[in-house]
Amino acid sequence: MKWRSPLSSSLFPLRSSNLHSRISTSTSTSKPLINPHSDVFSANCLADSHLKRGRIEDALHILDEIPQPNLVSWNLAISCHNHASQFDRSLATFRDLRSLGFQPNQFTYGSVLSACVASQRIDFSEQLYSLVLKNGFFLNGYVLTGLVDLFAKTGRFGDALKLFSEVDTENVVCWNALIAGGVRNGENLVALELFLEMVDGFCMPNGFTFSSVLNACAAVREFEMGRGIHAWAVKCNAGDDVFVGTAIVDLYAKCGDMYAAVKEFSKMPFRNVVSWTAIISGFSQKEDALHAIQFFKEMIHAKVEVNNFTITSVLAACSKPLIVNAVHHIHCWVLKNGVFMDFVVKNALISAYAKTGDVWMSEEVFKEAGVMESPNTWSAMISGLVQNNSFTKSIELFQKMFREGLNPDKFCIASILSVIDSTDLGRQVHSYVVKAGLVSDLLVGCALFTVYSKLDSIDDSYEIFLQMPERDTVAWSSMIAGFAEHGHSEKALFLFRQMILEKVRIDHVTLSSVLTAASFPQFLTRGKEIHAYALRLGLAPDSLIGGALVSMYAKCKSLISARSIFDGTLHKDQVLWSSMISAYVSNNLSEEAFLVFNRMLIAGGEVDRFTCSSVLGLCANLSKQSLGRQLHARVIRAGITHCLSVSSALVTMYSKCGSIDDSRKVFDEIESPDLITWTAMMDGYAQHGRGLEALEIFSMMKEHGVKPDSVAMVGVLSACSHNGLVDEGFLHFKSMSRDYGIEPELCHYACIVDLLGRSGRLKEAVDFIHKMPVKPDSLVWSTLLGACRVHGDVELGKVAAQKVLELEPTDSGAYISLSNMSADVGNWEEVVRLRSSMEGVGLKKEYGWSVV
Known part of the structure; x- marks a missing residue:
């Protein structure tokens, strides 16, 4: 034989x-x-x-x-x-x-079904299934288990479920095969329902059952049900089983209860590589690098064989610059133990170095032999460059990938789309996505409509969103956020309503985005309705939603409601503190903002970039330099000086407090200033009458490849005005549309009027106003009025004041300027008349303020 x-x-x-x-x-x-x-x-x-x-x-x-x-x-x-x-x-x-x-019997069929499962011979299994039905072994528990297992492991869980439903069985092995199949196919809720049906039918679970349903609970974060199953497993003496113990540890770790996870891990009589990886992965999920590394060391000392999943888990935890040395040590261990050639490990090393800010080491790992063959590794490197703001390098590497004949995967496409700032490049990548058949992928679709939204093509963005065959919560939330950011609040609110009608799951991010759309006084009622909906969903206590609610009520000028939300949230995190401080700052309630800031410090809250930006702006407006310096010290201690929003706020604060040299010191320490920071430094010099230095900053900005916007050009024109550089001011004004594609706005025209007025060329200023392609507003005429006051031209001042009062009847400044000009030339009768006119229309001179 x-x-x-x-x-x-x-x-x-x-x-x-x-x-x-x-x-x-x-x-x-x-x-x-x-x-x-x-x-x-x-x-x-x-x-x-x-x-x-x-x-x-x-x-x-x-x-x-x-x-x-x-x-x-x-x-x-x-x-x-x-x-x-x-x-x-x-x-x-x-x-x-x-x-x-x-004639095969049940044992024959069972063994052959196992072979079909292991070899994935779908063609053989189809005929085998027909043979089982023909020969009457369909009801045999042993054969039925094999068939269920076969369908579940070959991606046909629906067929397995249908087959099982046609047979009444109390065979625990068959139940286990179906439940495990549900978990394997991502049908975790179905697996849990099957488990409940199993125990209702008086079929007692065993260790295999417990490990499967605990994994299902961990996957869907069913913490309370998982704890109940844990208790049942202990009662049935299944807790000592290594697979059950590992599933228990994984449940607590994935649900965020690391204290319980460690406690159960320490009780396990035997721990395998999966057990160790579960506990390390849990700490990684909590971003607790120190404990993840500690358990990794203990695992090595226990001489447990480490696999690539263990290494990727511990590397995933290393995402902060302060622990880059730990990544180096793990890298050395990987090289020493010969697992470096595993692409999964290599990708994890590239990502870990990128997260710690060591892009150079990421690139060194990427250059190792054999790395060019893996598209996933290219994706990891491109993502690392994106995370470290090396946008040009990431795009160059993406282009090189095509030259090497490699096709980027969906993760690579999503990463590169997140940094595209050119419509042409965005459309080219979009074309590739269509050609590669990735247009229906959920991740790529979200990235595509997001990039169009970012490039101000909100209509194209919405069209892609509508064409997506599948839209999850993230897609809906992103589209709502896109409408909100572009000022299309009505569309964002309509989309939110459609989301509810289509019964798409609403999460914290969705509510936060739609609350941003409702952050206008005319949408206050809608905002309250969304607040009520959040309460009904039980999501309102979340700090993210709490922060969005505080911001929404503050922008709708309903500060009492904002403070009520803030005070009603028991566990205030940094987002909520920052939101409340920003709410008071935006409503010019300085004292309340400082009080909340002090409360935050007393409560042990950290000073983050958002809080710093708000409070530094407050210090700048109130000229509280001493407090600003204290906050600067906290910024250094917190290690957030590299945040451009904080650096820009420091530059502005020192400038407005009169310390322009300190402002420049902060500016010089910034490695790569953005447009906002360049503009802040330029405005600082302009406001201090140091126009030449402001123009020098402008030249440096252009040399660094930073393109000015309309706000930056206001700073340039102001610098020319404060320094009397009339001809240079006109050159910069003309270059706006010619060189930078910026159409002059009323604020730019006002700068030119100020430039001419300060130089005493009032007639030219009037001619310039009359030749403006847009109708001058009160700012333009007020600027001319101020120049008339400086040069004592009362007649022209009267004309300018009249124009101001036509546009702004309640502007007391025009009356005051005319009154002062009349007083300067000794025309006291006119002064009395103007003061009487002010009283007649109900205007009062505002009190002057002085900071000593």
């Missing part, structure tokens, strides 16, 4: 064969291990004994020597091949036994 025949092209040939001729063709030349004339039962028992001891070849040799094998012999042969992972031979043996006229 030859058990090693190859699998023929026909799966189930029904042909006759001479058994003795098959025996005579045996290639075995060694001495028979049994007497060929002994009984088949003894031979089968001996073969089974060898099989159980792992001596596969000896078992097959004994079976080869049986003159007239029975069905048990054939079943043992199939089991031998399965144990040796020779699944094609298992299927060939099954074909041979049928061709010789044997």
